[in-house]
Amino acid sequence: MNNYAIETVGLNFNFDNQPIIKDLSLQVPTGSIYGFLGPNGAGKTTTIKILLNLLKSPSDQVFIFGKEINHNRIAILKRVGALVEQPAIYGHLSGKENLNNRCLLLGIKKTKTDEMLALVGLTEAANKKASKYSLGMKQRLGIALALVSDPELLLLDEPTNGLDPNGIIEIRNLMLDLATNHGKTILVSSHLLAEIERTATHVGIINRGKLLFQGTIDELHQLSKPMLEIEVDRIENASEFLKNAGYSITAQTEKRITIPFTNAKDSGILNSLLIQNGFTVSSLYQQRKDLENLFLDITKNN
Amino acid sequence: MRSLYISLFSEFYKSRKTLAFWAAIILPVVICGLITFGFYSSSEKILAMHYPPMLLWLRYIGAALGVMGVLILPFYVIFMAFSVNNIEHKNDTWKTLFAQPLNKFSIYTAKYLYAVILIFICLFLFAVLTLAFGHLLQVLVPKYNLNEFDPSVLLIKFYFKLFLSSLGILSIQFILSLVWADFLKPMGIGFVGTIMGIITANVSWKYAYLIPYSHPSLVLSSSTAVKKLKNPADFEIFTQEVWTSLIFAVVLFIIGYFIASRKSIK
Numbered sequence: 001m002n003n004y005a006i007e008t009v010g011l012n013f014n015f016d017n018q019p020i021i022k023d024l025s026l027q028v029p030t031g032s033i034y035g036f037l038g039p040n041g042a043g044k045t046t047t048i049k050i051l052l053n054l055l056k057s058p059s060d061q062v063f064i065f066g067k068e069i070n071h072n073r074i075a076i077l078k079r080v081g082a083l084v085e086q087p088a089i090y091g092h093l094s095g096k097e098n099l100n101n102r103c104l105l106l107g108i109k110k111t112k113t114d115e116m117l118a119l120v121g122l123t124e125a126a127n128k129k130a131s132k133y134s135l136g137m138k139q140r141l142g143i144a145l146a147l148v149s150d151p152e153l154l155l156l157d158e159p160t161n162g163l164d165p166n167g168i169i170e171i172r173n174l175m176l177d178l179a180t181n182h183g184k185t186i187l188v189s190s191h192l193l194a195e196i197e198r199t200a201t202h203v204g205i206i207n208r209g210k211l212l213f214q215g216t217i218d219e220l221h222q223l224s225k226p227m228l229e230i231e232v233d234r235i236e237n238a239s240e241f242l243k244n245a246g247y248s249i250t251a252q253t254e255k256r257i258t259i260p261f262t263n264a265k266d267s268g269i270l271n272s273l274l275i276q277n278g279f280t281v282s283s284l285y286q287q288r289k290d291l292e293n294l295f296l297d298i299t300k301n302n
Numbered sequence: 303m304r305s306l307y308i309s310l311f312s313e314f315y316k317s318r319k320t321l322a323f324w325a326a327i328i329l330p331v332v333i334c335g336l337i338t339f340g341f342y343s344s345s346e347k348i349l350a351m352h353y354p355p356m357l358l359w360l361r362y363i364g365a366a367l368g369v370m371g372v373l374i375l376p377f378y379v380i381f382m383a384f385s386v387n388n389i390e391h392k393n394d395t396w397k398t399l400f401a402q403p404l405n406k407f408s409i410y411t412a413k414y415l416y417a418v419i420l421i422f423i424c425l426f427l428f429a430v431l432t433l434a435f436g437h438l439l440q441v442l443v444p445k446y447n448l449n450e451f452d453p454s455v456l457l458i459k460f461y462f463k464l465f466l467s468s469l470g471i472l473s474i475q476f477i478l479s480l481v482w483a484d485f486l487k488p489m490g491i492g493f494v495g496t497i498m499g500i501i502t503a504n505v506s507w508k509y510a511y512l513i514p515y516s517h518p519s520l521v522l523s524s525s526t527a528v529k530k531l532k533n534p535a536d537f538e539i540f541t542q543e544v545w546t547s548l549i550f551a552v553v554l555f556i557i558g559y560f561i562a563s564r565k566s567i568k
Contacts, residue, residue, distance in 0.1 A: 052401045077403035088398035090316055090389065097315075104312050105402050145398075 005185040011061045022209045035196030036189040038206035044189040081151035087142020091131030116144040135162040156188045193295045207299040226261040231283035305405040309412030322385035326420045330427035338435040345443045355450035371522040380492035383475035391483035410562045429461040470514030470547035473554035511543040
């Protein structure tokens with residue numbers, strides 16, 4: 001249990017008798033970047049709110065740093081930083097004042113403010129009213145607010161929402177830096193797999209309140225079985241020939257035939273076989289199933 | 303206790319640049335200033351009435367209290383209760399506020415207490431400025447006899463009573479503003495309530511004291527009776543309407559906490 005920064009045990013949560021979270025067992029290892037993936041409305045934000053005790057979970061189902069959340073709310077929140085939905089910023093205060101106010105609430109020295117502003121690149125806009133910030137600047141201020149207490153665990157709800165490519169790369173690098181160089185555990189939610197794939201060490205996929213997959217990013221990759229794509233002339237005959245030779249055909253279009261990939265040697269044998277029987281093979285290559293499609297498959301089939 | 307102090311200080315930090323905070327200071331300055339100007343510019347008319355010192359003070363104080371107590375105080379309280387909560391509604395910061403490692407009850411109490419403190423500051427300034435501007439008036443118009451009577455005890459007692467009588471309204475409006483993010487609902491209900499309060503207090507309805515909105519008016523109308531006495535400062539503070547106001551305040555404060563702690567989850 002001590003290896004997990006976050007652990008939920010068969011978590012169930014209802015809103016007005018409607019189940020939102022069903023039997024969710026998250027296991028977020030300490031020091032990992034955990035990508036929490038799911039389409040909109042899957043229950044990601046609800047889960048994050050439960051992890052912050054904003055929504056009250058049934059007792060003995062949610063453990064943060066090995067401690068039950070309802071009984072250790074303040075002690076746990078002291079070690080957690082969060083960005084939930086849109087960053088919560090007071091528009092009539094400047095970025096600096098927003099951070100000062102948070103320092104005040106957390107009992108931290110205000111010198112931390114400048115450090116945070118520099119970290120997220122807002123030093124120049126420090127005294128500008130936060131309502132005049134661009135979406136990306138607000139998001140960065142939100143992340144600065146989450147980081148100001150130097151928390152061991154960061155909960156980031158779609159932190160790259162509304163950011164331009166530069167901003168997205170900055171946030172990504174910041175997350176990698178925090179996890180690798182500062183030993184932080186980060187749970188980051190997203191509905192974009194490509195986003196998670198680049199940073200996360202672990203992935204959890206949720207849809208309609210249910211956890212459909214949980215594991216390392218490599219385990220997710222292994223789920224996607226490689227395929228062999230063959231481009232060949234006289235495709236109908238080739239297809240017939242391959243079937244008779246004992247191959248199972250996964251898919252067939254006007255241009256190419258797809259069969260499961262086994263190994264390089266087998267591919268070579270297959271190639272020779274086709275050529276020896278008078279077919280012209282214009283291309284033969286190994287194709288990994290796109291993770292994006294895999295994600296769609298996992299979420300659709302359940 | 304530390305949580306409460308931190309939250310209270312943060313409330314001040316957040317609102318120190320808003321109208322709600324400055325209204326507590328500007329309101330008494332402007333109203334007392336205007337009345338003093340009135341007494342200064344029409345001093346000849348007033349001098350012709352040959353008021354004794356006590357009565358002149360009472361007329362002067364009454365001018366501020368009349369506008370203040372009946373209309374401005376209830377509306378200021380409505381506005382105050384609204385803006386303390388609106389600062390979180392508008393910025394969608396309730397959830398962040400309740401995700402801080404602070405006691406939830408302290409966060410809520412600090413908000414309520416901050417509104418109470420602002421109303422106290424506002425009324426305290428009214429008492430102090432009335433006294434100060436009165437003496438200024440005496441300097442500007444030496445023919446006045448304001449220096450021959452000391453109204454400070456009366457002023458402090460009276461404004462303190464008015465402060466206590468406004469807490470019932472505050473608690474109702476606080477809850478309304480907690481539940482609804484928009485301005486119109488609490489303002490509309492508060493407006494109707496205030497009108498109702500003024501009417502019921504003026505016709506001396508037997509059960510007017512049960513409506514918190516009538517409490518300031520009730521306190522004021524009891525003061526007209528006071529004027530006939532030889533010592534106007536000799537009145538009771540904890541009358542029926544003040545007790546009712548306090549009971550309303552305590553009960554609604556507790557109910558408000560349960561609303562606030564559920565509110566944070568949305």
